[in-house]
Amino acid sequence: MVEEFLVARDVGYRYAVRRGVEPVQVLRRFSVSLTEGEFFCLLGPSGCGKTTVLNLMAGFLEPAEGMLTLAGRQIRGPGVDRTVVFQGDDALFNWLRTIDNVAFGLRMQGMSKERRHAVAREYLHLVHLDGQENKYPGELSGGMKQRVQIARVLASDPKIMLMDEPFGALDAQTRGRMQSELVEIWHKTGKTIVFITHDITEAVLLADRIGVMTKGPESRLGAIIPVDLPRPRRRSSPGFGEIWEHINALIENEEAGAS
Amino acid sequence: MTDVSPARQGTPAEAMAQTPRLPLGWIKRDHLIYVASIASLIVLWHLISTTFFKPQFFPPPLTVLQTGREMLESGELFEHINISLQRILAGFLIGSAIAAPAGLLMGSIPIVRAMFDPYVQFFRFVPSLAWLTPVVIWFGIGETSKVLIIVYTTIFIVLINTMVGVSHIAPNKLRAAACLGATPLKTFIFVTLPATLPFILTGMRLAMGNSFATVVAAEMIAADSGLGYLIFNSRLWMATDKIFIGIVCLGALGLMTDRFFRYLIVRFAHQYGPIE
Numbered sequence: 293m294v295e296e297f298l299v300a301r302d303v304g305y306r307y308a309v310r311r312g313v314e315p316v317q318v319l320r321r322f323s324v325s326l327t328e329g330e331f332f333c334l335l336g337p338s339g340c341g342k343t344t345v346l347n348l349m350a351g352f353l354e355p356a357e358g359m360l361t362l363a364g365r366q367i368r369g370p371g372v373d374r375t376v377v378f379q380g381d382d383a384l385f386n387w388l389r390t391i392d393n394v395a396f397g398l399r400m401q402g403m404s405k406e407r408r409h410a411v412a413r414e415y416l417h418l419v420h421l422d423g424q425e426n427k428y429p430g431e432l433s434g435g436m437k438q439r440v441q442i443a444r445v446l447a448s449d450p451k452i453m454l455m456d457e458p459f460g461a462l463d464a465q466t467r468g469r470m471q472s473e474l475v476e477i478w479h480k481t482g483k484t485i486v487f488i489t490h491d492i493t494e495a496v497l498l499a500d501r502i503g504v505m506t507k508g509p510e511s512r513l514g515a516i517i518p519v520d521l522p523r524p525r526r527r528s529s530p531g532f533g534e535i536w537e538h539i540n541a542l543i544e545n546e547e548a549g550a551s
Numbered sequence: 552m553t554d555v556s557p558a559r560q561g562t563p564a565e566a567m568a569q570t571p572r573l574p575l576g577w578i579k580r581d582h583l584i585y586v587a588s589i590a591s592l593i594v595l596w597h598l599i600s601t602t603f604f605k606p607q608f609f610p611p612p613l614t615v616l617q618t619g620r621e622m623l624e625s626g627e628l629f630e631h632i633n634i635s636l637q638r639i640l641a642g643f644l645i646g647s648a649i650a651a652p653a654g655l656l657m658g659s660i661p662i663v664r665a666m667f668d669p670y671v672q673f674f675r676f677v678p679s680l681a682w683l684t685p686v687v688i689w690f691g692i693g694e695t696s697k698v699l700i701i702v703y704t705t706i707f708i709v710l711i712n713t714m715v716g717v718s719h720i721a722p723n724k725l726r727a728a729a730c731l732g733a734t735p736l737k738t739f740i741f742v743t744l745p746a747t748l749p750f751i752l753t754g755m756r757l758a759m760g761n762s763f764a765t766v767v768a769a770e771m772i773a774a775d776s777g778l779g780y781l782i783f784n785s786r787l788w789m790a791t792d793k794i795f796i797g798i799v800c801l802g803a804l805g806l807m808t809d810r811f812f813r814y815l816i817v818r819f820a821h822q823y824g825p826i827e
Contacts, residue, residue, distance in 0.1 A: 350726070350730055351730075352726055352730075369729075370729040370730040371730065371732075372731065372732040375730045375731060376727065376730050378723045378727065380721070380723055382721035382723050383723035383724055383726070383727040384724075384727075385724065385741075385742065385746075386823075387745045387823045388745075388822075396728070396731050396741075397731035400728075400733045400734075400741075401732060428822050444727075444731070448731055448732065
């Protein structure tokens with residue numbers, strides 16, 4: 293049963309634009325199957341519906357066709373087993389101190405303040421935010437805010453961590469550091485990660501497998517590229533360039549073909 | 552004006568560096584500008600009132616000051632201020648206590664909004680003044696009518712600001728709460744409420760201003776006390792100096808209450824990110 297963990301089968305999704313305009317079919321027959329513990333990157337040209345896929349996995353949206361399952365159970369609505377790291381820092385609760393942001397999920401479970409703070413401290417340590425627990429999000433840098441989001445999500449001990457371009461708004465240097473730290477965190481926690489990005493380099497640095505989506509609308513999963521390079525990876529690692537070129541060609545073909 | 556720089560704006564040293572300081576210590580450049588600005592207005596007032604008007608039409612500042620001192624000494628002024636402030640505060644607090652929860656509910660639950668929105672949109676265009684007579688007929692000429700008029704004014708401002716606040720919550724916050732296991736009720740209490748607080752507080756600050764404006768109207772309801780009564784009644788005697796006392800008192804009290812309110816916001820609610 294380890295084989296099929298998070299599965300999307302023939303998923304379709306339509307966005308209503310406005311009255312009198314045909315709804316846009318963002319996804320059609322989108323299928324993917326993830327195994328437990330893997331680091332999966334979803335890559336695709338902008339506007340192809342990557343975030344829609346993530347929102348469907350998170351349960352924020354419901355598919356118009358097909359279905360999504362996690363460990364054999366159909367996904368209906370948001371749940372603690374699938375927590376999301378958002379791109380924007382507006383997902384943090386700016387009126388709560390760092391530690392209470394991280395402990396939010398535990399509070400929702402009814403855990404006592406003392407216990408949830410102890411757990412939150414562990415996760416703040418994991419994301420290298422020791423000593424920042426009493427700061428408000430507004431007092432933290434962009435990279436630190438994303439660390440808080442990661443700690444907050446992990447503290448609820450989800451089965452799967454969904455990440456929507458979490459480092460997209462960071463400067464290159466911070467992004468690089470966050471990428472290697474994320475791989476470290478993934479090793480330590482063994483969580484399944486779905487990571488959305490439009491950056492090929494980022495995907496090759498991080499993923500076990502990269503799912504490349506076709507151009508939208510009506511996009512689906514075009515190809516799955518396994519990345520079996522040893523970690524830690526660098527842009528200069530042997531084999532990195534070949535995989536990068538291969539994926540880049542796929543996307544360029546896709547963009548040229550559809551237009 | 553107290554300088555209460557919230558912690559998030561950095562260390563006190565940094566905050567100090569932002570405003571140039573004079574050797575006088577706590578007096579900042581801005582304070583001197585305030586004083587100079589007020590002083591020049593008083594001079595201008597004096598010049599205009601003595602040059603173009605008869606003193607009984609536009610009393611110069613010194614006359615007003617003199618009348619004010621007499622009224623203070625007789626206790627008359629304090630009585631007016633006291634009763635007006637009581638009415639404002641009662642109406643303002645009751646109105647906010649009704650409007651904030653109502654706005655939160657209307658903002659969060661579409662059915663509730665659909666039910667009450669027509670009334671809000673209808674009545675917010677009917678000024679409190681229009682209700683004076685019916686309110687007196689229904690509730691008599693006592694304190695109830697006056698407070699009700701202020702409640703009425705407060706409600707719409709706080710309510711609409713609160714609704715705007717709810718609609719401004721970042722969808723990511725609500726989604727984050729949902730995937731962290733918050734039920735809709737818990738999301739309401741732990742996300743919607745604190746995220747809307749700055750808007751509620753801003754609405755209350757605006758409503759405070761309108762409460763001051765409305766108290767004058769409310770005190771026209773056959774009142775025999777209050778700053779509104781003072782202004783309205785002095786008209787009959789052509790006591791323009793007393794009218795000016797009323798005007799100055801309303802403005803000064805309003806300014807002071809707003810500063811106090813702002814101080815409370817910065818002191819106790821700065822982490823909610825209020826507009827200061």
